[in-house]
Structure formats: C-alpha cells, structure tokens
Amino acid sequence: QSSVPSLTSEPDSIMLVPAGDHYTMMDFATAYFREAWPTQGLKGTSAEKKSEMDLVRHTKVPIQESLLWYSDSELNELATKNFKTLMRFMGDESKLKNQSEVECIYEILQLCKEKESLHDEVYCQVIKQVTYNPNQESVLRGWLLLYLLTGYFLPSNILMPYATKFLQLASSDPSSTHQDIAKSCQSNLRKSFLYGGRRHLPWPVQIEALLKGHGARRLVILMPGGIEYLTRIKTFTVAKELLQEMCEQMGAGEQKEIEDFVLFAIRHKMVRPIRSEEYLHDYLLEDKLVTVTLRRLIWRTSLHFENKIYTDVHYGQMRWDYLNGRILLSHSKEMEMQVGILAMLQHWAKREQQNSAPSREELKEYTPKTLQSSISPQALQNHVGMLLKTRQPLQPVDAKIQFMEHVMKLPFFGYNTYFVEKVSDNTIPVPCFFGVNEEEIIVVDGTTQTISRIIPLEELQMMRTLRPVSDGGLPGIELNYGSAASPKAMWLELSQAKEMYHTIVVILDKTDLHH
Known part of the structure; x- marks a missing residue:
C-alpha cells in the first residue's frame, strides 16, 4: 500500500498567501x-x-x-x-x-x-x-x-x-x-x-x-440619547467592524477609545454585551425581536467634545444612568445641592429653555428616581430658582458638558451596577449592589452606600453562572478569586446574572486581564 500523506493539522497555522507559483x-x-x-x-x-x-x-x-x-x-x-x-x-x-x-x-x-x-x-x-x-x-x-x-x-x-x-x-x-x-x-x-x-x-x-444577491441587511442601532444609527451589515460582519464604523462617525477614531464601547443585544428582558470578535448575525434572530444598542462600558480615555454626536451620546448615556439608578446615589444635604445644579444644567441642555424656570413636572423629570421620595419638590424648586437668579444661562452644548463633568465626579460613576438579592458571605448585608468597572468588583451596602468588599479583577481566577436552585428562584454567579495561597469563593443571586457575567468577561477581554 502506498504511503498516503497525512492530513492531520499542525499546531500553528498561518494566513499568509504563499508567494510564487507554489501552493496552487x-x-x-x-x-x-x-x-x-x-x-x-x-x-x-x-x-x-x-x-x-x-x-x-x-x-x-x-x-x-x-x-x-x-x-x-x-x-x-x-x-x-x-x-x-x-x-x-x-x-x-x-x-x-x-x-x-x-x-x-x-x-x-x-x-x-x-x-x-x-x-x-x-x-x-x-x-x-x-x-x-x-x-x-x-x-x-x-x-x-x-x-x-x-x-x-x-x-x-x-x-x-x-x-x-x-x-x-x-x-x-x-x-x-x-x-x-x-x-x-x-x-x-x-x-x-x-x-x-x-x-x-x-x-x-x-x-x-x-x-437573490442581497448580501447585506439593514440594522438600526439605538444609541444613548435617543439617537438611531442606521447601517447595513453583511452575513459575516463582526461587532469590532461596526464599532469602528460608529465610533469614527462620532469622532472617536482612536483604537484605545473604540475599545471602551460595547454593543448590547437585548431580547425581552435579556441583555447581553456582544464581544468585539463575535458575529452580529449570531445574535440577530429571525423573529426580529432583538434590539442592538451602543453603550460606553469603560472610561479609560479622556472625553473630548468637538463632535456633536459624541457629546449627545455621552450626555444621553450619563443622564439616563443618573436618572434611572445605574449610578448609585445616597441621600444627603450635599447630594440635594448636586441634584439642584444637575436639574438646572439638564434644563439648559434643552433648546429654547435658557430663560425659563422649570415647572415642578420638569423638575421631577430631572431628579433621579431613587431620590424622588427623599427630596422635597418645593425645596428643589426653591433651590433651582435661586441658582437661576445667580447664574448666567449656558448654551445647550455647554450645559451638557458641565452636566457630564459633574456626573463624572460622583463616587460611583463608571461602575456597571447590579442589584443583588442573596450572597453566600453572611457578613455582607443584603440586598446590596455589586459594581464592576475596568479595575475591580465592589460590593456596596444597599442602605448606607458604603463599600463592604473590593475584589480586584486581576485577582479573579474563575467564574461561572449558576442556574436557579428552585422554580421561580434567581440565577446566580460564582466568583473564585484571591491567590493560590489564599483562595476565596463567593456566590450571589440576581436577576441580571447573565448580563453581569458577560459584562465582566467583556471587560476582562478589553483590559487584557482574561485568564
């Protein structure tokens, strides 16, 4: 029998096109x-x-x-x-x-x-x-x-x-x-x-x-601030290509900054970040029930506001996060003062509003939902009225920039926050919040807003999602962290377990901390 050459794969492959007449x-x-x-x-x-x-x-x-x-x-x-x-x-x-x-x-x-x-x-x-x-x-x-x-x-x-x-x-x-x-x-x-x-x-x-020769399909991506981005994607478009295209349109062409943005696939209440090397069509189901959104996930690069779309997108995201509990806020006299200033800046950010005082209804729209019950509407109206008398109105774009500068100074800005109902560590009071940014996972007390635990991402050894223990129970995440000499483990139960798990994976990918 003749020795037929083997077709078993070698360990490392190359994508280079061989030169000359060989390899036909x-x-x-x-x-x-x-x-x-x-x-x-x-x-x-x-x-x-x-x-x-x-x-x-x-x-x-x-x-x-x-x-x-x-x-x-x-x-x-x-x-x-x-x-x-x-x-x-x-x-x-x-x-x-x-x-x-x-x-x-x-x-x-x-x-x-x-x-x-x-x-x-x-x-x-x-x-x-x-x-x-x-x-x-x-x-x-x-x-x-x-x-x-x-x-x-x-x-x-x-x-x-x-x-x-x-x-x-x-x-x-x-x-x-x-x-x-x-x-x-x-x-x-x-x-x-x-x-x-x-x-x-x-x-x-x-x-x-x-x-039929139709190799591309129309896709609308929802950007923060209610902006819709219309594009066409091909059968094998990966998220990285679309992010590059969108960021260039926003005037964020630097590779390091592009990596701070992530596309999310949302279906019903399931939210999943799409890794940059994943194919978009693997998320877009035939039933068209999937929405694709853009968010800035990490904040490693400095913001710059020479592009209107860039400014509107960042303002839209920060404002939404501030008003809807994505940024943890605790009630204090100092916070009440901040809410007043931020309400005034939101009002000025609207066109044609520079010279009018906001109504009580508008002030409610400008107040974070988590603080609406603890801040007196009358006191807020008085405070904003005083501010408007003593300050020169700003143009909308300048008001947006000042709003963002204020929000970025809030203690929990930059963390992706998740509401956690159960934790295996009984020294952590529940319910609590877990926050994730490009450096660490923090555990924040639900009442006092004090940080009770910090897990540096570089110490994260392994994690996995957990199925609900019982019917109607919540899914969970198991975190293994620490050093080989002192390993630690913790599990937590939360409705957003998959979203949190995949968000951490994406952050690890983007910060080169992936094991």
Missing part, C-alpha cells in the same frame, strides 16, 4: 487527492495516474469515492453523498423531489458542522466544481457556497495555504466574473481564522436573500 490547488491535488496516487489493480497492474489538470477541474459525473483519502468508510460515503448534493445545488444534476436550493446548502453546512474531518474534502469539492466550469450560473452558485464555507469553517492547516492562494488568484483576476465574491471569501476566511467563524448556521431567509 493542483499542487495540493497531486500531493493529497486519492486519484493522484497509483492503486493496485485486480491483476496487480498499477492504474495510471489521472491527468493532473482533471483532478481540480469541474466534472459532470458524480465522484465514486472521496477526493481525499479516508480510512473511515463512513466519511468516504458522506463525502460522495455531499458531492451529489453540491451538484444538485450548482445545477449539474437534478434536485430530489421537493428539495430546495436552501435545503441543499443546509445539508452541506450541517455536514461540515458535524464532521470537522470533512472540512477539507468539502472545500476541495467546491473548488473543483468552480474551476473551468463552462456554466456561469453554476460557477456563481459554487462561489456563493464558498462564501458561506469560508465564514463558518476553517480548512486544516495543511490545506490553508493552498486555499488562501486559490482565493488570492481568483480575487486578483480583473477579467473574472467572481472577483468580488472571491475577495469577500478572503475576508471571511481571515475572520474565521482570527475569530473562529460564525456559531449559528444562517436562517433560511438569510440564505434566500443571498441567493
């Missing part, structure tokens, strides 16, 4: 295709090698064995079956009764999802069928399938340089009808290499749209 698909085929290797005939005569060109050339005849050599007969059978499905999709063979093009694509992608060892085989089959194929419609369908394959599944480290070379040659041929889609395949493959490929197979409506 023909080189790969002559080294690894089953038909390129002489096999012993029944009478002991060696079968002739198939013409090298034919190995990677479109065929109208279904293959009888897998292109690559497999010792497992099941894989060989699945490979030949897949080739027939591929031929049906590309129009080289009649479809089965009631079989749609979408079903053909699904069958091929599902096979790749279930059998990683067949990734190279499927890549080679599609590349073979788009090479020297006289039917342009068939070629286009083959490239569409490659577009999906490259976005979902990586070839092995052995095939990778040959596949990248094939895509590079196809995308650099200006006379070709598939130059653009080949470039997209290159981009998809690079993303799959960097980020691992999309997790969920596309919905049928997505595949149907692709078949």
